[in-house]
Amino acid sequence: MSWLRTLAAGAAAPIYPSIGAGMLAEVEQLFASAPGLRRAASPRDAALLLVAGDIPAEARPALDRLHDQLPHPRRTLAWKAGEPSTQISARLNEAWRDLAHGAPSEPDRLPDEPPNPWRGIGPHGQGGKGMMGGTPRGRPMAMTGADIRDGLELDRYTARVGPFAPMLPPGLTLELTLQGDVIVEAHVLSLPFPQPEEADLPALCAARMLRLLGLEGAADRMTRGHAPRAAWIRGAVPAGLGAWPGAGDARDRLDAWLSGRQEGGAPRDPARALPGLEWHEATLLLASFAPGTLRRALAEAQDLQEIPA
Amino acid sequence: MDALLIIAAWTGLAALAAWGMQRQAGATAPLAAPFLGGGTPDTHAWQRYHFRPYTMALVFIAFEMEMMFMYPWAVVFVREGAKALAEMGMFLGILSVGLLYGWREGIFRWQ
Amino acid sequence: MSVLLAAGVLVALALGIWLGAWFDRLAPALEGGRAAGPMAPLRDWAALLIRDQAETEAPDRMNRLLAPAWYLALAAIGLSVVPVAEGLALWHSPVGIVVWGSCEALIVITVFLHGWSPNAPFPLIGAYRYAAIGLPVMLPSMFVLIAAALPAESLSLIAIVDSQRDSWNLVRQPLGLPLFLVVGLTLTLRGPLDFAGGVDIAGGTSAEESGAGLFLWQVARLATLVAFSALAAAVFLGGPLGPLLPGPVWLALKTALVMALTVLAGRLIARTTPSRMLHVLWVWLLPLSFAHLAVSGMVAL
Amino acid sequence: MTDLAIILLALFGVWTGWRVFRVDSMVRASFALMLSFIATAGIGLLLSAPYIGVATVFMMAVEMLVMAIFMVMFMMNPAGLNPMSMVHQHRLSIGAGVVAFAGLGAAVLLSDLPDSPVAPGTDVVAQLGFELLGPSMLIFETAGVTLLATMLGAVILSSRQGRFGMADHGSRPPGLEPGGAPAGRRPEKGGGHGHGHGGHGGHGDGGHGRASDDHGGEHRGHMSDGDHEGHAGYSPDGAMGAPGPEHGATHRTPAKSEHGGEHRTAHGPGHAPQDQKAADAPQEDAAPNADPHAHHRKGTGHDGDDT
Amino acid sequence: MTLIIVLLAASALFGIGLYGALSQQSFVMLMMGLELMLNGALLAIIGFWSRGLGGMPEGQLLAIIVMAVMAIEMAIGFALVVALYRKRQADVTEAIGTLKR
Incomplete structure (x- = not known):
């Protein structure tokens, strides 16, 4: 399948940017003007993780989680403030060509354990109890709660939308409770990174x-x-x-x-x-x-x- | 009979192609975790999802049924002449009353 | 004979998919970006195919693997109803436009399944938003197709094409194509009606897709673009009818034209929030299609 | 050849029908039922009823999507992560099913069925059309009125947001003269429409809701004159339709509960203004009817939340 | 011969639908059973129309009316389920036994 790899090497490099402090404008300029780079909407569609600027210590675990969500083959590149965009663009293209030609991928940074142990637990071995209980396949199931807009008390889904979400300002972490797609509760866990x-x-x-x-x-x-x-x-x-x-x-x-x-x-x-x-x-x-x-x-x-x- | 063969052929071909091409490599736990921009969820994403425009969906089923009545009408429209136009005008008038009522009650949005 | 025709439809679908992908990559040229060569789609697809496909924590595995297959199959069924030459279609269905309507309904279900099965937040939001918008879009689509069936006195697409011998439906029923374009944008997940995707939910239903799965979904989306454009060309632009050139060539040209129109509309019109689009669909487009049907009825008498 | 296809489709339909009650995931159950309907439609196509067949696929695809959405919304264990078993009187129902099948089957096998197949090549869709416009026009129009009644019933039963405010707030029609006291019987204090365990209860006393009451009064005044010609305040550009939310959650901490109501103002005049009853949490939601001149009133939201 | 096959399949669907309607606790699954019974009825109508009635137009009209009944039953059924759930968070038949007491 080497012809497929040579063909793929010519494609635009799929990159997921995790934007740190001070580099928001440069990253946006990079993707708007540099040829041969494509900004992936989610890390699943990316092969290169571009870590732009410096990531504060409390955002490191989130960066590790993000890094492990890229499918193989993947590679991480750091882009410090001083480096010109032409150089980083060349490095990204070159990294993508290596990956396309079969360069080794990066292993996971986090241990391979499910959020809650579930294999073999419970009567059916999927970790659940009865209809709604336990942690089937590693996670509990959402429970109902009051709704602020429409009197139906349905499930409240709580999650932390992380510092590197493509639709939020970089660095902003929100703990959101959702009913459907309407936000029912919102708390700020970390402020957006300072930008120039x-x-x-x-x-x-x-x-x-x-x-x-x-x-x-x-x-x-x-x-x-x-x-x-x-x-x-x-x-x-x-x-x-x-x-x-x-x-x-x-x-x-x-x-x-x-x-x-x-x-x-x-x-x-x-x-x-x-x-x-x-x-x-x-x-x-x-x-x-x-x-x-x-x-x-x-x-x-x-x-x-x-x-x- | 050939219609069913065509449908079965296309569906079978597509299913075979999809099943053959996609081989889901066993993902490690961190790779399988849902994407939340680096964040973590508390529970499964599968939930009793609050589909906000639920009243619109119910009104839509009734509206859809009218379409089923209108298809045969369209076939004989020209041959039936003005009588068909009048009748369909009445049929659509009745149903646009339902549309107006829904609009006034404000169901055509996220509840 | 029909096996030959089926092979022809398959080849036409493959070429259309490649052409649609190339149009997608040509569109940035209109906005001052770089125009991509004809090989660009193949390279991007190769880039997808060499990468692994990641699995999510507790997916509905069968539906997740087969959703792109249903999407592709529905596009192929939709295309096989379209008459390739005068009086010649792979599937001579006497109720052609109802078949396309059921293809639309099943496509909305397929996109919902594609968003539901990975068991992840962003795809789930994309799936439900799309279901909320995909359902009402079927109403204008049916009104427009019924209006086109009035002069033809039959629901079969072959009869609809024959009824356009003297003047195309685009001329007789001007509102038809724009309303049908709204339906096309919804089915092919583009532009103002792409509620199953979008950056605000990180790619929507394909936020958890990677590798071969994402490749199949993108190909299926382009196949639906081809099927939709062929049907729109047949219903509104006279399909295979036209002087000098043989039928299939005319159909191909008109299909390419509608594909370009759809790709452009997808890139140039903004997408509002689903709640407002629901309002626009029910309170603006539906009464508009009522009026369109009434006018077409009077014109057809 | 077609008999063989009909047998295969019938078996497929029965198997998927049986699977509907066997699978754990509700989404799979409703799409199994859709496959059963598609098998029925396939048989219809084979029995030269093209319109009925394809219309069944069309109609049932839509209905099964709505059914899947509603099943996931209201049933425990929506995605079948845990095995699903919600049955009662199991033995009785198996017996009833078998008896029904045996009885009907016997009726089919024993009676001599008429044998006059449809003439091939008849334009069945045109026949149906002439039937609809000719002898069965009454059925056609009655079906239209029935569908209208269905739409109204569905809206009245399931929609909480009504012209006169929230359905479970004992919403009441506007006063006879603009700004007057609401007409109609005042539901008794703490009436039956209080919620179950977690709900926000009946009427909060007027005390801390005064900011919203005067808003309410003004709304009602505006609403009544705007009422007779539908949505007076409706701006044609289809402005943002989301209504001002009504904050009924009781267990919110006071620090969070004071809600910057002003962002919720002017939210699309398409919605009916809120006939606000202050819930027991001191919520105040200034969502004046968002007609085009609402921008200047945005400031009012602030003065009210001194609670 | 074809009519017998179709009618047997229709009665099988009707039997399964009856089983489902009687055995399921949840409203929504109960409505699935009703839909399955109506599916059996629709199949029987198509069978009779095509092989027994010689293609009488009233047969097709009856099929359309059965589909209308399905749509109406589903729309009003779910509206009731929504109204009940908003009032009482009840989603199984056991929860609304107040008349019995």
Whole structure:
């Protein structure tokens, strides 16, 4: 199957970026302009894990979990602030060609144990008890609870959406409780990583929102500095989403970014605005603030909660 | 009879192709964990998922049934002439009352 | 004879898949990106095939492996109903548009199964969102196809193509193709109606897909694009009818045109939240297709 | 040859029908039933009833998807991770099933069945069309009205969000004159519509809900005049349709419960405004009806949450 | 001969549906049993229409009406299940035995 490998070597390198402190703008510029690189939507579709910038210590376990979720053959490349994008792009292409030609893959960083032992436990050996109990195949099953929008008390799914989620600002870890796809509870576990002023440029902020609206092409154009060619951008953002007194709503902020202005308004504790929102609305709301503004607002809200109100 | 053969052929061919090409290598536990941007879930993703537009789904079943009535109507429409247009106008009028009611009660969104 | 025709349809499907993939990679050129050569799709598919396929913790294994197969088979069934030449189709079904309608319904089920079976949060959200949007999209699709069946006085696609001898349905029923394009975007998971995918849920139903599984899903998605475009060409652009060139060539040209149109619409229109799209579908597109049917009825009389 | 195919399809249909009650996963159960319907449709195709066959596939595919969604929503152990066994009176039902099959089977085998096959090549779909528009037009229109009744029944029974507010809040029609007291019988205090164990209970007393009450009153006033011509405040561009949520969760810690209601304002006028009853948790949700001029009112959300 | 095969299959489906409707505790599985019984009825109608009635149009109309009954039964059934679950979180038949007491 060597012809398949030579054919694959010519393909664009599938990369999943885990963006650390200070490198958000460079990574976005890299993917928008460098040829031969493709940003994978999830690590399952990627072969290279690009660790950009420095990852703080508390985010290391999350990086290990992320690294182990890439299918084999995989490889990790670090990109420190000083290295120019042409060099990293060449290194990525070269790493991908090695992998395509059968270079050895990286082993797991975490031990190979299921979250809870389940083999052979319980009457049927799948670790469960009765209908809903136990940890069938390693995890318990979600339990019902009150819903804040619609009186049906159905299962509440709780999970920590990690620092390297493609739809959240890099570094932000949220503990979310979901009923269906509506967020019922949201807590901030870690603040977004600090990014330089360049990441708050209106073009980059607008590009992030356009990507969430499904407009890959227009987002790349914005990142490269041209006007986006797309229809119904303003209409797609729901009116009144994330409206704060003095900061307008997500639509106004997107309009301002598209016309080059940077909106001044800062939200007051955005994390508390998440419960009640559907998943897509929540991601649009978080992306409708510049990374710096959002980080300051979340930090300010966190200090507020530490001081007993 | 040949219709069933065609359907069976396409489905069989596709199933064989999929089964043959995909060999799921036994994944280690960290590789198998669900992707949450580096985060961890508490429970299985399979849950009593709160499908928010549930009333829309029920109204949709009734609306779908009307389509089944409209297909034969379409075949004889030209030969039946204006009578068919009037009758279908009445049929669609009755059903658009249901649509208006649903819209006014606000069921066409996430509940 | 029909075995030869079936082989022809299979070859046409394969070529269409490759053409659709190439259109996908050509589209960035319109937005100032790089235009990819015709070999680009093959390289990307090879890149997928050389990588392992990871399994999730407690998946519904059978449904997970077979969902791309059903998606591919439904595209092939949809394509075999389309008349390749005047009066010649692989499946002479007297109820061709109802067959396409059931293919649509089964495609929505297949995408739901594709999102349900990995037992992972993002695919599950993608599956349910798509079910919520995929169901109502079937209504405008049926209204539009019924409107096209009115002048033909039959539900068979061969009769619908024959009824367009003097003027195409695109001309007689102008709203037909745009409404049907909305249906096509939903079935092929593109652009404003791609609720089973999207960056906000990290790839949606294929967030946990890798290797051969992802390859099969992408190929099946392109096969559905080919089937949808061929049907739209047959119903609205007269399919194999046309001067000079033989029937199949006309059908191929018109199918390529509709494929390009769909790929472009997919890249240029923004995707709103599922709740608002549900509102738009039920409160805007459905009454619009009511009106379209009423006007087409009067025109056909 | 077609007999053989019919036998195979019949066996496949019966086997998948039996599998429906044997599998653990609810999604597999409902799609097994769909396969059984597809087998029936295949037999219909073979018995020269093309429209009925393909329409059955179409209709049943949609219904089984909705059935799968609802089964997963309301049944324990939705995905069959643990073995599923929710049966009662098992022996009785097996007996009933066997007796039914034996009785019908005997009836089939013993009676001499009529034998006049459908003439090949008749345009059955056109026949059905003429039947629908001709002699059975009454059945056709009655079916239409029945489907309308089904739609209304489904909306009334299952939708919680109504024009006059939440169904389980004892929602009441607006006053006779704008801003007046709500008309209709006031449900008794702490009425029967309180929730089971975890719900947010009946009416919170007016005390700490005053911010929402005056909002409520204003809503109602606005609602009543906007009521007769449907959604007065409906802006044509299909604005965001998500309603302002009603926060009924009781066991939330007070620190979290004060909810920045203002983000929930102006959420698409398509929804009916909230006839807010303050739940016992001091929730206050300023979700004024989101007509186009709502932006200037966003500030009101703030002054109310001093609780 | 074909009609006998089809009718036997229809009665088998009806038997399984009856078993399901009687044995299942959960409302939704109970409705699955009802749908299976209606599937048997639909198969019998198609069989009789094609082999016994000589293709009478009323036969097809009856098949469409049976499909309408399936749709209506399912829509109202699930609406009731939703209403009941919202009130009482009950999803098995045992939970609503209040009339018995």
